[in-house]
Amino acid sequence: MSFLTTEGLPRQDLEEILDLADEFTHVLARPIPRVPALQGKLVANLFFESSTRTRLSFERAARALSADVMSFSASGSSLTKGESLKDTVLTIEAMGVDLMVVRHRATGAPWRVAGWTGCQVINAGDGAHQHPTQAMLDALTLRRRFGDLDGLRVAIVGDIRHSRVARSNVFALTTLGARVILVAPRTLQPVDCVGWPVETTDDLDAVVGAVDAAYLLRIQTERGGASVFPSLREYVSRYGMTRDRFARLPADAVVLHPGPMNRGVEIDDMVAGHPRTLILDQVANGLAVRMAILFRLLGGK
Amino acid sequence: MPMVMAAADVRRSLTRISHEIIEKSRDILPVLVGIHTRGVPLARRIATVIEEVGGARVPVGALDIGLHRDDLSTRPTTPLSGTQLPADITDRTVVLVDDVLYTGRTVRAALDALNDFGRPEVVRLAVLVDRGHRQLPIRPDHVGCNLPTSVAERVSVRLGEIDGGEDGVWVQGVRS
Structure with missing residues (x-):
């Protein structure tokens, strides 16, 4: 086995x-x-x-x-x-x-x-x-926080295409009953996601007010992740977990990140240290x- | 399947063990630690009797030895039930409680597991049934019933809290 x-x-x-x-x-x-x-x-x-x-x-x-x-x-x-x-x-x-x-x-x-x-x-x-052990530790983190994953709404945000973390999480979290929304620019959405039990969108602002957890991914420059959007600034403005977006999350929603994180890119410095950001619990x-x-x-x- | 202890025998044995524990302890009552699965309700029952008779509350804990067994690699894994100790056991007297004492390997594992939590001053052992056939130099301090058995036999203990119904102890298989 x-x-x-x-x-x-x-x-x-x-x-x-x-x-x-x-x-x-x-x-x-x-x-x-x-x-x-x-x-x-x-x-x-x-x-x-x-x-x-x-x-x-x-x-x-x-x-x-x-x-x-x-x-x-x-x-x-x-x-x-x-x-x-x-x-x-x-x-x-x-x-x-x-x-x-x-x-x-x-x-x-x-x-x-x-x-x-x-x-x-x-x-x-x-x-x-x-990256299946990462998905299991994420599931454990969410289960310890919310008690149960059934019906939990989880947005996975960022470089889905190059992310093994996202792939493992899609299957683990949905099998455990969570609803997963993949949020990424079109160019970073996976090509193989047909048949995945998920929703996809390129508009983070449309979903940020209605999720229980925002799972932020790192832009993977080593796998060509940074070459598919015009500039980091544009990425931050549309997909970064800025203070402003963090404030629009529901009051008990949490933020996860598999690390290593790029502070100031996918996650704001203040958000990274917030008690509802569970990176160290992960x-x-x-x-x-x-x-x-x-x-x-x-x-x- | 012949019954060797009925519900009343179980109750009497536990009452006697409780009295022995009170007698043996001077000022401070021990911490009772039941070994999963059936040691845990037995420890709780002994604590109840001690509280009724001695008037003092005895802390009761539960010990899972699933990670300390010496035969882990030869049998399928079983789910863990968790260890909860109600008090710091360092420098205290601990009474381990289990249903059946047989080879002694469970008790050895329990002694190892206890070590992870502290260093008790004294560890004693209370069992409902001692069926013999020890493979390690371990002996009980409090015994409900000494039951000579053959290795081919099986001793099963039923307790209301876990198995439902009436308490009892049975022996299955050929008696030699």
Whole structure:
């Protein structure tokens, strides 16, 4: 069993992960936030694309379950000497790894790794395709805030086309009962969203007064995100979470962001630090969700 | 399936255990910690008796040992029920409560789990049924019923709070 995508996962599985994550939140709050559940298991973090929060979060989650962790990042590895992805993962598997956490800029890479090795694999982000643990921590953040996702209105705003976070969230949140609206300039709307259970619009101001959560995405300059609108200033004026737009959100609505954020672009500096902006809750919930997924994959027979 | 304890036997045993706990504790009553699942209602019942007899309220907690088992990798995962301890257990007396004492592995896991929350001065063990066949050097301090069994047999405990209906203890399978 591996954890590669939120697409097609049944609601019961998602809810079991969130329930388990709730328990791990309590474990993390203990004086000694560590349990021996995965003693003797070896987790390899294979980050072929750069990452800070996701890699550290997986490391901390695995250690809190008493697993051993090896971390690998592409810079400074044998990849720069020309080794293929397949040879790299087979080499690492031969060291006795039980589970691989894989991030790669190519769509589908974690599936290939799962096919080549006998290891279980967690997708920690493949290109613009999927980032399922991010979606689960977002779902946990919303569920802890609102109690239930049923009927919750969530606007995902920004560079949807290049966003694996958006794709994973669309499937996770809608399966859990939320209504998702994708808000983006036409040029940043996904081309593959036919059949997705979502609404789309290019007018943030038309929906901002009627959502429970605004999920802001980063403009992904590394995937060509900034080249498709005329200027950052224009983007901010139409899609940025400015103070003015924040004031027009319903009084109990919250703001989420997967990080890293560009202050002053998709999110205003004041909004970023507001108590209804849950960015740091997302990070904390990420630990519990990743513990839950690691435990489900490695904890039982 | 032969019944070895009826509801009245369960009640009497718990009353006796409660009295033993009061006797053993001098000034400060212990923290009762039930092991999920059936240890939790048993701990609550003992606390109720202690409160009636001793006139003092005893804190009751629940301990989930699902993350501390030594056989995690050989069985399917079960949902966690969560650990709630009502008080800081450091330097206190803790009485662990469970329904059946068998191999002792659950108790070992419970001792490990308790460690994550603090360092009790004393940990005691109260069980409704001791069926023998220990695999670890663990012994109970308070026992409702000593029940010699064979390994092939199954001991099932029913408690109203969890299973509904009348309390009782049954033994299933071949008796040797």
